[in-house]
């Protein structure tokens with residue numbers, strides 16, 4: 301084990317560093333130096349975080365007042381961080397593009413938040429949450445980070461209860477739990493189907509308290525359009541006031557990005573319409589590595605696409621899989637029938653059949669692929685939709701499977717089901733016009749979350765000094781597949797407990813030399829944003845921004861969606877390059893720069909998606925293995941399950957910006973070995 305040991309002195313690794321022999325992406329990238337997380341902790345896994353918290357230096361209260369922190373994002377990750385760092389006495393400037401911090405996308409989260417409290421006495425523990433998360437992520441996450449997440453999980457619940465978050469309680473008044481996919485214990489805390497909303501209100505009120513106290517200054521309707529890097533350190537941002545159009549610089553000692561995920565690169569997703577990659581991508585272009593960008597989570601229970609008119613998809617929370625049963629007709633000819641007329645023995649409860657131990661609660665990647673295969677076989681239900689085929693032709697396919705509450709209603713009564721899920725089932729009825737208490741719901745997988753994001757070390761610091769990244773915007777904890785109810789856990793762990801303990805080690809070197817507006821790096825960043833805005837408005841072509849986004853989304857879904865192939869990904873890269881070249885010569889951005897202009901806002905976001913999409917395809921092309929949400933058709937077991945190749949790919953792929961490929965640039969790949977000491981990598985099985 302010679303090669304891996306220097307990363308974790310004193311520990312016995314359970315795997316060797318991988319050696320990649322395949323090279324599907326040859327010609328599309330350059331290979332850079334290996335990457336080592338210099339901040340990775342050592343020692344027994346249970347002690348690593350406690351030791352680190354103690355060893356990291358403190359900043360005395362008088363010095364905190366002299367230190368300025370910019371936080372971009374007011375979702376759970378950013379809101380919690382602003383509240384905590386404000387409370388600690390730092391000067392925080394908080395940014396979001398919505399009109400209120402409490403409208404961040406986190407508010408949409410429905411199903412729940414995990415914590416290893418073991419209230420049900422069903423065998424849960426910190427170690428089990430850690431183990432389930434590493435296994436659920438298909439052994440592509442860092443074990444130290446995941447253990448830390450599991451160990452902070454219980455604190456989050458205590459913190460939120462103290463804030464007054466109205467978690468569901470059982471008859472006796474104790475906090476209730478339910479199960480989510482990929483686990484066999486009940487550890488998910490919830491507030492009906494509005495968990496994100498209630499948690500965000502908790503973080504928001506804590507942040508607003510600091511606004512009132514003067515430690516946090518909130519900038520709403522401000523969009524970060526550039527990162528300011530001075531002498532290799534992140535020292536500020538350029539933001540556009542979305543109401544007046546003014547382009548401003550904001551300077552600080554440290555910058556935190558908590559800007560959420562980029563699932564909207566697929567155009568259709570369950571994300572909020574405004575979710576985008578711009579903050580992270582601008583930092584990437586300034587040198588921050590983007591890690592595992594191809595790891596996308598496709599959620600199995602969303603309301604199916606009904607036609608080309610749609611711009612948004614709606615999630616039906618995974619919690620519904622606790623009581624709903626998923627099935628398709630056994631016979632193709634039954635697919636058009638009213639489902640209530642199909643007798644029990646003519647129904648195929650395919651997840652229960654294929655995965656008897658986890659049944660309907662298999663992880664999302666597995667449930668999604670199984671639903672796809674049923675529809676590919678012709679056993680999908682619902683209206684037929686036209687679907688683009690890889691050869692450019694179209695085909696009519698039914699893309700839906702049933703999620704049925706009949707048995708649950710018999711067992712719990714209609715009232716029992718209503719108590720747990722009424723707002724979700726009402727939402728379904730409002731959107732589809734069908735009553736799910738009477739007719740089985742129809743669901744289909746949709747893009748939902750991204751595990752990829754900016755690379756960070758154990759301290760949540762990117763490879764740019766002074767740039768920290770938290771929540772969905774970083775890549776850190778979920779490997780190749782996130783388990784349900786773990787994103788809220790990560791966002792709040794990062795914001796309330798991890799970042800406040802790691803950022804102080806960096807800030808302990810302060811007070812720092814002040815940077816002012818005349819610094820050449822500040823002047824350059826400001827000028828580049830103004831130039832870019834002017835460029836969008838000057839092209840004056842013939843195609844709408846929206847049409848480019850839609851076309852990019854269909855390329856991404858077709859070739860970099862639920863199933864990926866070498867041939868398809870190569871085709872996608874070329875299509876994206878052509879589309880991007882067309883965008884920069886033929887896009888038409890309406891309106892002007894000096895007032896509210898949603899077309900202009902969208903142009904910037906789509907321009908960044910057009911670069912990100914290509915990198916996602918290159919990352920997916922390079923990774924000739926299937927793991928978690930990344931399924932390469934060339935790498936599957938005999939029964940169609942994801943087949944990993946640990947000997948080649950047990951690494952984090954951290955990509956460095958190498959310039960626009962349309963100008964001859966190529967991304968540079970840095971590999972960070974994933975070495976385990978507390979866990980052994982195994983082929984996942986949920987059967």
Ligand SMILES: Cc1cc2nc3c(=O)[nH]c(=O)nc-3n(C[C@H](O)[C@H](O)[C@H](O)COP(=O)(O)OP(=O)(O)OC[C@H]3O[C@@H](n4cnc5c(N)ncnc54)[C@H](O)[C@@H]3O)c2cc1C
Nearest residue numbers: 373374375376377397406411412524560771772785787788
């Ligand atoms: C429909 C749905 C349901 C979900 N349900 C669950 C669930 O039940 N349990 C669970 O664990 N997870 C769930 N998730 C996932 C979870 O909601 C997200 O991963 C999580 O909320 C992300 O939080 P965040 O703080 O990282 O980012 P977000 O909440 O997305 O916040 C991003 C913030 O960054 C700001 N921002 C972004 N870019 C810029 C910019 N350029 N300039 C200025 N500000 C910017 C935004 O204004 C916003 O304030 C769900 C996701 C969806 C889509």
